Amino acid sequence: MFGLLKNAFINLISKPATRNYPEVVRQPPAGVRGHLEIDIDVCIFCMRCSRECPCGALTVKRDPKSWSLEPGRCIICGYCVEVCPKKCLRLEPRHGLTAGCVNTKEEK
C-alpha cells in the first residue's frame, strides 16, 4: 500500500515534470506536422493539392490566381505537400490560424 510513498517524497523535493507554460514555451522537434504554408511565388496553380486533399480544405482558383486554406477543415495530414509537383507547400512545426479564419494568398 505504501509502495509509492518513496516516490511521493522524491516528488516533493524534485523539479515539476510539467512546464510553466506561458513563460516556458516548448519548442517542437524538427519535422513535426503543423500549420500549412505556401510559397505562392513558386506555385503554378495546378490545383493538384485541392483535388487530392482528403477533406476539401484547399481552394485554388486560376482567375484571379489565388490559393486558400480553410484551417477548420485541414487535418494536417501532409498529403498536399507530398503531391505538390513544385514542392511549394510545407508544414511548419507551429500552430496556425484558428478554425474560423481562411488563409488566402494571391499571386502578386
Add this chain to the structure above:
Amino acid sequence: MSTQHPPAGDKTFRSLIPFGPQHPVFPEPIQLRLMLEDEKVVEALPMLGYVHRGLEKIGEQKDFYQNVFLVERVCGICSFIHALAYCQAIETLMNVTVPDRAKYLRVAWSELHRLHSHLLWLGLLADSFGFENLFMRIWRSREIILDLQELTGGGRIIVSTNQIGGVKRDIPADLQRRVFEGLDQVERDMEEIIDTVENDFSVKHRLVGVGRITAEQAHSLGAVGPVLRACGVESDHRLTGYAAYADLDFKAVTWQGGDSYARTMVRLYEIPESIRLVRAALNKLPEGPLNVPVKGNPDGEVCMRVEQPRGEVVYYIRANNTKNLERLRIRTPTFANLAPLLHMLPGCQLADVGVIVLSIDPCISCTER
C-alpha cells in the same frame, strides 16, 4: 432511475440504472443499462451509437490513397495500427511487396503505439479505483512515449507515417539513439510501476476475482486480445508474423484467472515486451528503400487482421478496379469484447462496474466508427 415492481411475496428490490454515457470512469460515451437487485447487477444491456461518425461510408467516397488518412482517425489511440491494417490489405490486393526496412519500422511504430495505449489504460484504471499517485506516475511515463512518437513520426498520436507500399519517414541513427534513451527511462519507471500494480494491497483488493470469465466462455463469445489472453489462451495475431514480427522472436503474454487482475497483468507485462520489440526492430533495421511506388487500382476482396493493443482488428475490403473502394468494413476489438463484458457484469457489485468495463479497455469511437 426507474423501478420494477417485484412479484408478490418477493422481497428483492429491482431497479434499472442507466450507467453512462457520461460517467467519470468512462473515457468515451457508452451507456450500460444495469438491472440491479439491491447493489448486485443481474443484467446489463449496452446502448451504443453516441459517437457514430459514418467513417465506413466516407471510406467508399474517398479514393484509396486518401483512405489511409481516414482510417488513421478511426481510433485516437491506435491510429498507426489501423493504417497498418488498411495498407497491408491494399498491398495484398495490389500484389505490392513492401521493403524490409519499412516492415521493421512498422513494427517499431506499432509497438510504440501499443506502449502508449497500455500506459494510458493503466493510468485510467488506477484513476478508476482512486489511486491518483499511480495514475500520475504512469501518465508521466506515457508522456515520454508521446514525445518519441512526435520526434520520429511528426505527430504525438497520429504519426501518419504509413502509406500504401511502405512508410513515409525513416528513423535515422541519431533519432534511434533518442528512442533508446526514452525507452530506457520508461523501463526504469516501469520497475516501480509493475511492482506496485502487481503486489499492492489496494490494487489487488479492487481487481482480484472481479469480472471473472472462463476460457471456454471467452472463446465461445469471441473475445480477443488481452481479454482472451487473460484466460490463459495464447491468441495473439502477432504470432502469425505479419510485418517483421516473424524475425523478432515475439512471445505472447498470457495469464491465468480471467478476472480484471489477470487482464491488468497481461497488459502490464506486454509493456516490457513491447519495449523489447521496439529495441529489437530498430537494432535489426535492414538497409534499403522505405517504400515502393504503387501503380494501378486495387481489385478483388481481402480480409486483413492485425493485433491492436485491445486485440485483433479485422479489415474487410472489396475493390472493383477503380479509385474508390466498393466496401470498407472494420471489425474493431472492442466490438468483439462487448459480448464477454456482458457476461462479466452479472453478479458483480455496482461499485465494481466501472473497473470491469475499463478492464476490457473499451474504445467506443473505434467500435462505432
